[in-house]
Amino acid sequence: MIAESLATATTPTEIDFYRFFEDKLNPNQRALQADIRQWNHSVVLPKINAYWDKAEFPRELALRISDLGIVGGMLPPEYGGPGLDALSMGIVCYELAKGDGSIATFFGVHSGLAMGTIGLLASEDQKARWLPAMSRLEKIGAFGLTEPERGSAAVDVQTRARRDGAHYVLNGAKRWIGNAEIADILIIWARDEDGKFCGFVIEDPQQVEGIRFENMGGKIGKRAILNANIFLDDVRVPAENRLAYVNSFKDTAMVLGMGRYGVAWEAAGVAAAAFEYALEYAKQREQFGKPIASYQLIQQKLVEMATEVTLMHGLCFQMADLMAKGALNEGILSMAKYNNARKARYVTQLARETMGGVGLLVENHVARLMTDAEVIYTYEGTNEINMLLVGRSLTGINAIA
Numbered sequence: 001m002i003a004e005s006l007a008t009a010t011t012p013t014e015i016d017f018y019r020f021f022e023d024k025l026n027p028n029q030r031a032l033q034a035d036i037r038q039w040n041h042s043v044v045l046p047k048i049n050a051y052w053d054k055a056e057f058p059r060e061l062a063l064r065i066s067d068l069g070i071v072g073g074m075l076p077p078e079y080g081g082p083g084l085d086a087l088s089m090g091i092v093c094y095e096l097a098k099g100d101g102s103i104a105t106f107f108g109v110h111s112g113l114a115m116g117t118i119g120l121l122a123s124e125d126q127k128a129r130w131l132p133a134m135s136r137l138e139k140i141g142a143f144g145l146t147e148p149e150r151g152s153a154a155v156d157v158q159t160r161a162r163r164d165g166a167h168y169v170l171n172g173a174k175r176w177i178g179n180a181e182i183a184d185i186l187i188i189w190a191r192d193e194d195g196k197f198c199g200f201v202i203e204d205p206q207q208v209e210g211i212r213f214e215n216m217g218g219k220i221g222k223r224a225i226l227n228a229n230i231f232l233d234d235v236r237v238p239a240e241n242r243l244a245y246v247n248s249f250k251d252t253a254m255v256l257g258m259g260r261y262g263v264a265w266e267a268a269g270v271a272a273a274a275f276e277y278a279l280e281y282a283k284q285r286e287q288f289g290k291p292i293a294s295y296q297l298i299q300q301k302l303v304e305m306a307t308e309v310t311l312m313h314g315l316c317f318q319m320a321d322l323m324a325k326g327a328l329n330e331g332i333l334s335m336a337k338y339n340n341a342r343k344a345r346y347v348t349q350l351a352r353e354t355m356g357g358v359g360l361l362v363e364n365h366v367a368r369l370m371t372d373a374e375v376i377y378t379y380e381g382t383n384e385i386n387m388l389l390v391g392r393s394l395t396g397i398n399a400i401a
């Protein structure tokens with residue numbers, strides 16, 4: 001009963017305390033937001049918790065993202081993308097995350113990291129080969145950077161690419177790779193024999209000799225997206241699948257920076273949803289003959305949550321403005337990711353507390369959002385790494401390595 005009423009709690013309680021959404025969205029952006037909200041309520045929320053509980057990928061739900069016309073994000077129509085503007089891109093990440101973090105990550109990996117890499121760093125021929133089918137979600141993308149021994153230090157990847165005639169031969173291992181086992185287009189980052197950073201597209205990786213995937217079970221957050229270890233043992237990749245415009249790790253970092261834009265919005269979405277569920281619950285739940293929302297200690301939590309979410313909105317909307325002006329930089333992106341991921345963790349915990357015992361039941365959504373916030377805190381650059389990127393931006397001194 002509680003779950004049902006929370007799952008249908010729609011627009012009246014959507015937090016927009018400083019009217020960022022009300023004042024700044026144009027009619028197209030408003031329509032996009034309404035479509036995704038409607039999609040969350042009709043497609044995602046009724047079914048997602050069962051998938052999350054079983055740690056199964058909700059293929060039937062995730063593939064329906066293509067109905068929303070958002071796959072490919074900011075890529076222009078000539079590459080099959082919808083050509084979203086900066087604010088629309090943020091709204092997509094925010095609203096998907098309000099529905100479910102695993103679905104948001106499925107989208108972020110496929111559309112942002114995999115298609116984004118090809119859109120930014122592939123030749124025209126390569127884009128024409130891979131992007132159209134990806135934009136129709138006929139082919140699913142994955143992004144393989146992290147390794148068992150190189151997480152934050154991904155600049156120093158150990159995977160090696162050796163030229164052999166018309167092919168490269170890849171050897172190494174990857175870890176935590178989202179969508180890997182279902183991917184048709186797998187991007188693998190490596191260094192070549194000259195030590196140069198490089199990226200490869202492996203097509204239909206399940207059919208390629210020498211690749212082995214191993215599902216990483218036992219994850220406590222984002223349980224409905226699958227992550228895998230990948231082992232590469234003399235994997236032959238055609239030389240024409242080497243991404244044309246990767247010259248150094250800085251090129252990969254550009255893709256990661258764009259990822260941080262999306263993840264900052266995603267963190268705000270997760271926090272906003274948790275707050276909304278908690279507010280609704282606090283108004284309904286009675287103890288000692290009164291709604292718990294009438295107690296000062298509960299109001300304090302609600303105010304804390306609403307304030308943090310509103311501050312996140314402020315950073316996100318300003319980031320969107322700066323992106324539209326071409327004025328984003330690494331420090332700005334990392335500060336938003338750093339702040340929002342940290343605060344999403346705090347807000348989702350407060351929401352969980354506000355709901356007492358039922359906050360721990362997956363059926364009420366907040367437990368799922370709370371553990372999803374743990375993942376957001378760590379991926380797309382850990383909180384510490386993003387903090388140090390801001391430090392580098394402020395001081396000009398690199399304290400990371």
Ligand SMILES: Cc1cc2nc3c(=O)[nH]c(=O)nc-3n(C[C@H](O)[C@H](O)[C@H](O)COP(=O)(O)OP(=O)(O)OC[C@H]3O[C@@H](n4cnc5c(N)ncnc54)[C@H](O)[C@@H]3O)c2cc1C
Nearest residue numbers: 143144145146151152176177178375379380382384385400
């Ligand atoms: C659910 C999930 C999905 C993911 N999906 C993908 C994916 O699709 N593709 C992909 O390539 N990767 C993916 N990742 C990997 C993710 O990017 C890494 O987990 C992240 O970069 C951190 O690496 P690590 O886990 O090895 O931690 P480590 O780098 O080992 O860090 C451990 C701790 O040490 C701290 N630390 C490390 N270096 C420093 C330093 N210089 N100064 C201060 N503190 C430091 C970190 O902040 C952290 O607290 C995913 C991760 C998760 C959890």
